[in-house]
Amino acid sequence: MKFTVIPKETVLLNPLQEMRRRTVASEIRLDPLTGRSSRICHFMKLQWQKPDLAALADRTASHCPFCPERVMAITPCFPPEILPQGRLVNGDQVLFPNLAPYEALSAVAVMGAAHHIPMTALEPGRIAAAFALCLSFFRILEVIDHPESVYHLVNWNYMPPSGSSIVHPHLQVFAGNTAPQLLREEIAAARAYRRDHGTVYWDDLVAAERADGSRYLGRIGRTEWLCAFAPMGVAGDVVAVVDGVRRTLDLTGEDLADLALGLTHAMAVYDEMGIFSFNMNFFSGTKEDGDFRLHVVFSPRTYFNQVLGTPDVGALQHLYREGICMAFPEEIAQRLRPRFQG
Numbered sequence: 505m506k507f508t509v510i511p512k513e514t515v516l517l518n519p520l521q522e523m524r525r526r527t528v529a530s531e532i533r534l535d536p537l538t539g540r541s542s543r544i545c546h547f548m549k550l551q552w553q554k555p556d557l558a559a560l561a562d563r564t565a566s567h568c569p570f571c572p573e574r575v576m577a578i579t580p581c582f583p584p585e586i587l588p589q590g591r592l593v594n595g596d597q598v599l600f601p602n603l604a605p606y607e608a609l610s611a612v613a614v615m616g617a618a619h620h621i622p623m624t625a626l627e628p629g630r631i632a633a634a635f636a637l638c639l640s641f642f643r644i645l646e647v648i649d650h651p652e653s654v655y656h657l658v659n660w661n662y663m664p665p666s667g668s669s670i671v672h673p674h675l676q677v678f679a680g681n682t683a684p685q686l687l688r689e690e691i692a693a694a695r696a697y698r699r700d701h702g703t704v705y706w707d708d709l710v711a712a713e714r715a716d717g718s719r720y721l722g723r724i725g726r727t728e729w730l731c732a733f734a735p736m737g738v739a740g741d742v743v744a745v746v747d748g749v750r751r752t753l754d755l756t757g758e759d760l761a762d763l764a765l766g767l768t769h770a771m772a773v774y775d776e777m778g779i780f781s782f783n784m785n786f787f788s789g790t791k792e793d794g795d796f797r798l799h800v801v802f803s804p805r806t807y808f809n810q811v812l813g814t815p816d817v818g819a820l821q822h823l824y825r826e827g828i829c830m831a832f833p834e835e836i837a838q839r840l841r842p843r844f845q846g
């Protein structure tokens with residue numbers, strides 16, 4: 505397991521100290537699996553101002569398509585060959601096709617009746633139930649042997665900085681036979697890793713992170729939690745690897761509860777930094793993929809400037825696909841760890 509760091513130094517004349525020379529350190533890190541690079545730089549205090557979220561919720565509720573008075577009337581249904589009942593319903597959670605699909609099978613899972621649930625009020629039980637609803641959908645696709653039922657992916661864009669245009673908590677649910685870019689790269693790299701080392705990359709990663717300890721957060725059931733060495737998010741990424749599980753459909757109800765609990769631990773700590781938004785993706789292999797371990801990546805999102813609505817992703821990330829993280833992942837792990845071990 506190679507954790508490559510390329511140190512950098514920038515010399516500048518500091519106007520705040522009579523133009524004295526100042527050296528600013530930063531690093532470029534390479535992800536041990538894919539070689540994807542990420543810059544640890546800027547070193548700002550990870551603290552942001554939250555906008556008035558209650559006002560934002562109020563402004564958007566009257567025309568929200570996912571609120572209970574509208575969701576059953578204006579969301580689409582699956583055709584009978586996929587789902588005879590049209591939508592999947594469990595309590596106040598509803599899964600239906602996305603009107604604007606991203607995949608052959610592209611669904612939305614509304615996580616409940618409430619239009620706005622603040623990040624720290626998202627209960628593990630609600631999150632786990634929504635994940636379970638997604639898995640019910642994937643199981644139906646398996647039963648009907650749908651040709652696109654290969655990669656079963658759950659994405660979560662929570663609140664506008666993450667790319668969500670709808671405040672109402674919902675998941676994006678995809679099944680398709682073409683894995684998205686980074687997942688495809690991970691699958692190929694994991695295959696090569698197995699060929700070279702004879703072991704599964706994520707098993708070795710968890711063992712290495714546990715031994716080193718600086719980014720390791722803890723274990724809940726058979727989910728192992730750590731901070732990414734080369735994060736994509738400006739405030740780091742939290743990763744959960746599920747021991748022995750290759751793909752989404754191999755997750756048990758207990759795994760879903762453990763993933764949900766760990767996610768709420770991360771949310772609680774990031775909330776203290778003023779963060780109120782995140783992306784979360786399932787990275788899943790297929791049933792043939794012995795080289796893969798299902799992992800979930802949680803990446804907090806923010807605006808750099810609330811007033812201007814400046815996103816935290818600029819040209820470096822968007823067009824070079826280069827990660828930028830504004831604090832050392834090991835320092836972020838220090839803040840998160842007590843929550844996972846408490």
Ligand SMILES: [Zn+2]
Nearest residue numbers: 568571619672
């Ligand atoms: Zn709503």
